[in-house]
Structures are given as C-alpha cells and as structure tokens.
Amino acid sequence: MECVFGLVGDGFALIAADTSAVHSILVHKQNExxxxxxxxxxxxxxxxxxGDRVQFTEYIQKNVHLYQFRNGIPLxxxxxxxxxxGELATALRKNPYFVNILLAGYDKETGPSLYFxxxxATLHKVDKGAFGYGSYFSLAMMDRHYHRGMSLEKAVDLVDKCIVEIRSRLVVAPPNFVIKIVDKDGAREYAWRETVKDAGAPLPSS
Structure with missing residues (x-):
C-alpha cells in the first residue's frame, strides 16, 4: 500500500512518502x-x-554525481x-524497472519544479503528483485544496490532510510518512509523521 506524493509551492517543492517496507502480508520495517x-x-x-526502487534510485544518484565530477557543474x-x-526507456526494452518516480528540484534560473x-518512461512536468494506492485520495485532496504559490505552512498542512485521508480510507494504511523539501537553501528532511500508539497502556478491566 505504497504512497508517494508531492507538490510545488512558492519557492520550494515538497515530496512525502510512506516508510513501510512490505512483502506480501509481512511488514519488514516501518522506517524505510x-x-x-x-x-x-x-x-x-x-x-x-x-529491489528496483533501491537499485535504480542509487544508479541515478551516482550518475548525477559523476556528471558533476566530470563537468564541474550540476545537472x-x-x-x-x-x-x-532515458534510462527507464532503455531498460523497458531489455530488463524493465518497476519503479515510479517523483523528481523535485530547485534551479536558480527557473526555481522549483516537479517531474512525474x-x-x-512517461515524463511530465507537474504542479502536483502521486503514485501508489494512496494516490487516489492524495490527488483528490490536492485537486480540492492545492493552488499555485502555496506557502510552506499551507503545503505541509495539505500534506497532513492527505496523510489523514490515506490512513482513514485504506484498509491497510501505512502508519508512518516522511516529508522532504527542496528550495534555494537545498534539499533536506522536513518532518516525520508517525502514528500515535498506546504503548504500555493498561488493559481495560472486564
């Protein structure tokens, strides 16, 4: 029940994703x-x-670093x-990767951007986007509440609304989410959203 979604605001782009690593009916970890x-x-x-997600994203990361090392300027x-x-299109005809990507970045000349x-290997530049089962609900919430030029506070509030909707609608909803942003100051982790659990709470009396 994966979910990755993002949006572009006033001077920044934001991506949020669940942190569950699952296989079939088993949950391996909740901080991925x-x-x-x-x-x-x-x-x-x-x-x-x-496997595709980890291998392919690391491959792209290393090639981005290699380009900057060779040419002295970042892509x-x-x-x-x-x-x-291009890499996904090439792999599609050989050994395809089953991976869906939201790419967010900030450039001095053009500002923030988000790519679906x-x-x-379909590529679109978008203001908002999502993948996974949670996309049905996060896209619905963003269609209703998103507008261009949102402040960071309003964008994070919208992300929280999407997370609440995903948790309340999916039968097996991911409990934890991570939010990261990129702006003129760089790419960084913004916050985690974790489920509150009643750890150690006494059992109800009969």
Whole structure:
C-alpha cells in the first residue's frame, strides 16, 4: 500500500512518502526512507518493487554525481528528469524497472519544479503528483485544496490532510510518512509523521 506524493509551492517543492517496507502480508520495517537526496538541490521519491526502487534510485544518484565530477557543474532538474526517463526507456526494452518516480528540484534560473516519471518512461512536468494506492485520495485532496504559490505552512498542512485521508480510507494504511523539501537553501528532511500508539497502556478491566 505504497504512497508517494508531492507538490510545488512558492519557492520550494515538497515530496512525502510512506516508510513501510512490505512483502506480501509481512511488514519488514516501518522506517524505510523512499525519498533519496540526489544532490544539494534535488529529491527523488520512488515507489515500486523494493529491489528496483533501491537499485535504480542509487544508479541515478551516482550518475548525477559523476556528471558533476566530470563537468564541474550540476545537472539541472529538467536534465536529470530527462536522463532518468532515458534510462527507464532503455531498460523497458531489455530488463524493465518497476519503479515510479517523483523528481523535485530547485534551479536558480527557473526555481522549483516537479517531474512525474512512471515505469514505462512517461515524463511530465507537474504542479502536483502521486503514485501508489494512496494516490487516489492524495490527488483528490490536492485537486480540492492545492493552488499555485502555496506557502510552506499551507503545503505541509495539505500534506497532513492527505496523510489523514490515506490512513482513514485504506484498509491497510501505512502508519508512518516522511516529508522532504527542496528550495534555494537545498534539499533536506522536513518532518516525520508517525502514528500515535498506546504503548504500555493498561488493559481495560472486564
């Protein structure tokens, strides 16, 4: 029941993702970070098969670093998105990766941006996007409440509304989410949203 979603606000882009690592009916861990920091000003949120997700995002990260090392300048967000799409398109005809990606970045010339890239190498620049079962509800909430030029506080409030909706609607909802942002100051983790559990609470009396 994965969910990755993001949006572009006033001077920043934001990605949120669940942190559950599951296989079939088993939960292996609940602190899996599915949003990779590619470089100082880029984030890549991914969903899909665990092996493909980890291997492919690390491959993109290392190639972004290699380009900067060789040329002395970083790739723009648009260039990174097109490189990622090209690698997925090439793999599609050989050994495809089952991975869906939201790529967020900040460039001095163009500001924040968000790119939607799915496992069959479809690429779109968007203001908001989502993948996974939770996308049905997060996209509905963003369609209703999102508007261009949102402040960070309003954007995070909208993310919280999406998380609440996902938790209340999905039969098996991921309990924890991580939120990361990228702006002129760089890419960084913003917050975690964790389920409050009644640990150690006394049993009700009969």
């Amino acid at each position: 970070d599915k949003i990779m920091i590619l470089d100082a000003h880029k984030l890549m949120g991914a969903s899909g098969e665990s 723009t967000t648009a260039a990174t998105a097109n490189f990622t799409r 890239i799915d496992y069959i």
